[in-house]
Amino acid sequence: MRLFQIEEPEGGPADPELPGVAIGIDLGGAEAELAFSVGGNAVVLTDRSGFEQTLSVPDPAAPRAQWQELFEGVRLRAERALARPVDFAVVVVAAADAATSAKLRDAAAAAALTILRIVAKGELPLDASAALTAAMLAEDLAPRPK
Numbered sequence: 001m002r003l004f005q006i007e008e009p010e011g012g013p014a015d016p017e018l019p020g021v022a023i024g025i026d027l028g029g030a031e032a033e034l035a036f037s038v039g040g041n042a043v044v045l046t047d048r049s050g051f052e053q054t055l056s057v058p059d060p061a062a063p064r065a066q067w068q069e070l071f072e073g074v075r076l077r078a079e080r081a082l083a084r085p086v087d088f089a090v091v092v093v094a095a096a097d098a099a100t101s102a103k104l105r106d107a108a109a110a111a112a113l114t115i116l117r118i119v120a121k122g123e124l125p126l127d128a129s130a131a132l133t134a135a136m137l138a139e140d141l142a143p144r145p146k
Contacts, residue, residue, distance in 0.1 A: 020085030022142035023078050024134025027057050027104075028094045028121045032070060034078055035135035042132040042139075045081040053077065060100050067107030075113050088114050090138040092130040096120040116141040 023045070026033040032055040034045040047053055055073050058066040078086040091104060101118050108115045116138060124133050 018145045019143050020087030021082060022088035022090065022116060022135075022138035023074075023086055024092070024131050024136070024138050025074055025089050026092045026130035026134060027070075028092055028130055030057060031055050032057055032074055033131040034074055034081075035129075035131040036078065036082060037132070037135040037139040040136055040139070042129075042135040044129075044131060045078055047077055048080060051080065064103055064107045064110070067103060068110045071108045071111035071113050075111055086113070088116050088138060088142050090117045090119065090134040090141060091115055092119050092121055092124065092134045094121055 024035045035042045036045055075086050096118050105115050
């Protein structure tokens with residue numbers, strides 16, 4: 001019997017001390033849409049077959065707990081799709097005001113997700129996908145390993 005040693009590309013597993021990746025989240029519709037970008041190439045993140053979950057966007061006046069539950073689901077979907085930790089996000093909302101932004105940041109923090117920026121949908125080009133644009137912005141704003 002022969003044994004084979006299989007190694008990860010580029011060596012061993014990533015350093016657990018490094019920050020997780022950043023994603024883009026579109027909260028401008030009835031359901032949240034997530035995306036991830038590498039080198040300016042963004043893709044929408046979906047659930048694997050058999051692990052589908054609905055990420056319904058709460059009403060802006062909903063309590064923080066509902067927003068936290070949404071961010072926990074967002075993080076779970078992204079981490080399953082990427083097979084790596086997710087720590088940061090750029091969020092697109094239909095309209096941004098100070099109270100809603102504070103509630104979103106607080107709920108995201110409770111779900112162990114740091115919001116790098118909140119963008120109103122009206123600030124984006126009309127023909128752009130909000131989630132993909134947010135993912136590219138998140139890639140640019142994410143902390144870099146030292």
